Amino acid sequence: MLRSRALIDVLAVDFYRRPTEVVARELLGAVLVHETDEGLACGRIVETEAYTGADDPASHAARGRTPRNFLMFEAPGQAYVYFIYGNHFCFNAVSFDHPPGAVLVRALEPLRGLDLMARRRGMRESDPRLTNGPGKLAQALGVTRADNGAALYDPASRLRIERGTTAPGPIVVSERIGINVARHLPLRFHIAGSPCVSKR
DNA sequence: CACGCGATTCGCT
C-alpha cells in the first residue's frame, strides 16, 4: 500500500524537547532526509552522541552562548551544523533538556539516493565508508552551513528527520569519540551490529 | 587583531 508524499511522518518538535541523552538514544532508527536540486538522499541513523551544556566540557555550549552555538540554546528540533577542521561539516539535531543541548549524528545506513551520495563522496555506492562518520554523512547528504537552523520537524523542510519504519534493536552505550575532555561519559549510542557505524 | 586548535577525513607508510 503506497503512502502519499504529503503524509511524511516526521518526528514532532516535542520529540526534541527532552533530555539530550534521551533524544540521542531515540534518534537511532529514525531517518535523516535531505532534498536538494540534485535529488533526495536519506539514511537510517545508526550512531549518535549527546552534547549538553555547562555540565559537559566537550560541548560547544559549555562556555555559554556564542554566535556559533546559539541554536543549541533556543532551537529544539532545528539543525545545528558547524564546520570543523577546515574541511568538514557536522550535523546535529538541537534538543532541549534544560537548555542547551544537541545530538551529533555520527553515522547512517544509506537508504535512498545511493547514487547521489556516491557521486558526492567520490566513491562507489557499495563502499561501506559512504556515511560511516559525521563529516562523511554530511558530505553524502549535501549538508552544509546553509542548512544550519533547518526545521527538522517540518514535513515541508528539505532537511528533516522521519520516524523509522523498523525497530532499532539492541542499543550499545559507550564513550564519545574524537574529544579530549569528558571522554568518560557514556553519551555515545549506536545500534548493535550495524556495519555502518563509525570506526572504533 | 593575532594566535591556537578542533564533536574529521584521507592518503601514505
Added chain:
DNA sequence: GCGAATCGCGTGT
C-alpha cells in the same frame, strides 16, 4: 598507525 590539510571560532592582547 601517523600526520597533513585547512579555516573559522573563541579567547586573550
